Amino acid sequence: MISSMATGRVHGVQRVLAKLDSSLKAGNYYEAHQMYRTLYFRYLAQKKYTDLLDLLFDGAIVLLQHNQQASGADLAILLVAVLSKSGAVVSDEYVLEKLPKLFSLIKPDVPEREVFLMNALQWSCSGSQEHRTGHPELHKNIAQIFWKERNFAMARHHFLYSTDGFGCASLLVEIHKMRGYAAEVDLFIAQAVLQYLCLQNMSTAQAAFHCYTSQHPNIKRGPPYILPLLNFIWFLLKAVERAAVDLTVNTIWSSFSLLRDGVEVPPSTLGCSRMGIM
Missing domain, CATH: 1.25.40.10 (Tetratricopeptide repeat domain)
Known part of the structure; x- marks a missing residue:
């Protein structure tokens, strides 16, 4: 019974991934955004944090590069939320590369940009008594x-x-x-x-x-x-x-x-x- 349920979940995720791929190829970015959010909740429930972080980062990049600012920023904010929920260790991968990259792609007039930055800085100082206002390298890149x-x-x-x-x-x-x-x-x-x-x-x-x-x-x-x-x-x-x-x-x-x-x-x-x- 447990094995069949797990198999069903895997097939379910694969179907959503296939639909996501089709939506992106067709340029249907609204539908693609909904698929990303569906996968977000499924991966989060299964605590597949690594896969989820990769999915959200890649998705945010794709949407932002296609000028889907609100949708891309939404995925970027979800990514930071996963970093916090998963207890991810503050690393150069995110502080020096991924978070600044996402911030640079979100246009200055997008309201979600400030939310993303605030959350990213808050995560970057987690577990540190020295950098209470955010990691200095993240501040530098921003x-x-x-x-x-x-x-x-x-x-x-x-x-x-x-x-x-x-x-x-x-x-x-x-x-x-x-x-x-x-x-x-x-x-x-x-x-x-x-x-x-x-x-x-x-x-x-x-x-x-x-x-x-x-x-x-x-x-x-x-x-x-x-x-x-x-x-x-x-x-x-x-x-x-x-x-x-x-x-x-x-x-x-x-x-x-x-x-x-x-x-x-x-x-x-x-x-x-x-x-x-x-």
Whole structure:
């Protein structure tokens, strides 16, 4: 009896797979989407997580590439749900490849895109006390996608939660050259460095500072720098590196506030309003 039931389930899945294949070949993507969802529930009930993940990823790619945005995004969201339900270990396969690939194929104006990203980041930090806001490599890949889309505010946001200080600095140089005031050249990197420090990300703060000050054509090599704020940031990084100061949000921002009060702040409010960050 048990054997016959199992055989029946296998045949049932095979029939749905055959119908799915026919729907895809005929270009009937609505029906194909329904077949994918049917298989999703069957595989999930049987706990065939590996087969299900492969099915959903391939299906989402096919639908998105054929401009079936809502259906493809739906399968992408289901894929992340399976990763969570199955207790899948966070791996490079998904963090570096599959999740960024799906995100890049979902168009920016699709509402489900934000849901997919939020769920993907939440899964990527599962079981980790260190990456509570999402895996830094996933943030990095998402930042690069936003950058290509010219969504500078979101690209900057995700770079701040990554460990790619060089990428963040390169982005900031581009933003400042395109949209910033000349007098804001130091403020762009100062704000980013202070935010990295607030996130307890010392090494990335250092990388971003050194990359920005060496790449930006309007900054003469230092230290010392001509601009006082850059010297302050350089000394702050040295002090934090040597554990000479307590690395807390209050300490960092109070230090910055004291210096900021002594300099003239341009009308774009620390270079943020024109970037769409504030």
